[in-house]
Amino acid sequence: MGSGTVSTFQIWKLTFSTANVLSGLVVFILAFAVIFFTSRHVSMRPSKGQNFLEWLIDFTNGILKGSIPAKEVSGFGLWGFTLFLFLFLSNQLGLFFNVAINGSAIVRSPTSDPIVTLTMSMMTVVLANYAGLKKWGTKGYLASFVKPSPMFLASNLFEQVSSFLTLGLRIFGIIFSGEVLLEMVWSLAELKGIPTLIAAVPIEMAWQGLSVFLGSIQAYVFLTLSSVYIGRQLEGE
Amino acid sequence: MLSHLVIDATLYNGDSIFYVVTFLLLMWLVKIFAWGPITKMMQQRSDKISDDIDHAEKSRAEAADLADQRQEALKGSRVEAQQIVSTAKSDGQEQRGQIINKAEADAQALKAKAKDDIAQEREAALVGARNDVADLSIEIASKLIQRELNASDQKELIDSYIEGLGKPHES
Numbered sequence: 001m002g003s004g005t006v007s008t009f010q011i012w013k014l015t016f017s018t019a020n021v022l023s024g025l026v027v028f029i030l031a032f033a034v035i036f037f038t039s040r041h042v043s044m045r046p047s048k049g050q051n052f053l054e055w056l057i058d059f060t061n062g063i064l065k066g067s068i069p070a071k072e073v074s075g076f077g078l079w080g081f082t083l084f085l086f087l088f089l090s091n092q093l094g095l096f097f098n099v100a101i102n103g104s105a106i107v108r109s110p111t112s113d114p115i116v117t118l119t120m121s122m123m124t125v126v127l128a129n130y131a132g133l134k135k136w137g138t139k140g141y142l143a144s145f146v147k148p149s150p151m152f153l154a155s156n157l158f159e160q161v162s163s164f165l166t167l168g169l170r171i172f173g174i175i176f177s178g179e180v181l182l183e184m185v186w187s188l189a190e191l192k193g194i195p196t197l198i199a200a201v202p203i204e205m206a207w208q209g210l211s212v213f214l215g216s217i218q219a220y221v222f223l224t225l226s227s228v229y230i231g232r233q234l235e236g237e
Numbered sequence: 238m239l240s241h242l243v244i245d246a247t248l249y250n251g252d253s254i255f256y257v258v259t260f261l262l263l264m265w266l267v268k269i270f271a272w273g274p275i276t277k278m279m280q281q282r283s284d285k286i287s288d289d290i291d292h293a294e295k296s297r298a299e300a301a302d303l304a305d306q307r308q309e310a311l312k313g314s315r316v317e318a319q320q321i322v323s324t325a326k327s328d329g330q331e332q333r334g335q336i337i338n339k340a341e342a343d344a345q346a347l348k349a350k351a352k353d354d355i356a357q358e359r360e361a362a363l364v365g366a367r368n369d370v371a372d373l374s375i376e377i378a379s380k381l382i383q384r385e386l387n388a389s390d391q392k393e394l395i396d397s398y399i400e401g402l403g404k405p406h407e408s
Contacts, residue, residue: 014250028262119252
């Protein structure tokens with residue numbers, strides 16, 4: 001993916017990457033399709049789709065309950081569910097749809113671009129700090145940066161920045177490397193025609209399988225760490 | 238690798254805004270189409286389940302109450318049945334005694350009456366016989382008187398007659 005030029009376009013003074021915008025839209029549509037078609041005919045006795053959706057909601061709620069105090073967890077349920085769904089689909093998208101035109105990717109995993117993952121982690125950090133601010137008030141929130149003593153101000157601030165960076169770059173690293181390796185295996189397949197193609201296909205499939213696993217794990221890890229950051233802000237002390 | 242990254246991933250500031258907007262929009266749609274109805278339904282279901290559990294508890298208690306009542310009623314009816322049987326028995330005993338007593342009394346009365354009847358009849362027969370004898374003697378006497386008799390025959394006749402008359406009187 002690194003070889004080609006990146007196609008971009010500009011609106012006002014903002015630069016957009018075509019690949020990110022298109023991939024984001026694809027993920028958006030897929031996510032909407034998933035929740036739309038599984039939530040038809042909601043009833044007391046759940047159908048297949050509703051069952052799946054309820055299972056997913058229970059799953060993300062379970063992750064949140066692990067770190068956020070029980071009283072406040074309900075306010076983050078929707079956010080956690082959407083985040084997990086969005087990241088999961090983003091991580092898997094590039095494994096199955098990797099469209100490139102003239103060597104520049106058009107559709108791939110949005111999470112293989114650091115700007116996307118850092119945007120997500122920035123949202124988490126902002127949400128966590130907002131939750132802390134709302135719970136403890138301005139004074140209590142600011143006081144939390146000089147705990148246990150003013151000497152810790154620098155490390156507390158650095159912790160915020162490092163949370164933001166590690167959260168965003170971890171998922172980016174895994175997904176990006178996964179896609180790079182997929183492309184490398186594919187270029188190996190094209191190297192010498194049919195014999196290398198036959199050799200490469202099992203490797204490609206195995207790596208795809210592992211990447212599905214890694215992508216799921218990363219979506220899970222992202223949500224878990226996000227809820228840890230929020231939980232830390234809410235616990236205060 | 239790092240320099241490659243930096244060159245490749247120049248900051249597309251627009252993407253950041255695009256993803257924030259997309260994510261918030263998706264969150265809103267999820268809330269409208271799935272999160273709202275599903276969590277509401279899950280809440281309703283958990284309410285219903287707890288309701289059902291309470292209800293089951295209540296009806297179990299009711300059933301136990303009913304069973305107790307039935308047991309008690311059964312016990313009561315058994316006692317009643319025993320009472321009925323024993324009353325019937327004593328009634329029967331009493332009745333039997335009455336019947337026997339009455340039968341005995343009747344038999345006694347019948348016997349006494351039969352004895353009286355017999356005595357009366359004998360009396361009546363005796364009276365009849367005496368009358369007959371008187372009539373007969375008068376008839377015989379009149380016949381004898383009309384015939385000519387010698388003294389010895391007459392005497393013999395009267396003697397035998399008197400003898401015959403005396404016997405029934407003695408008995």
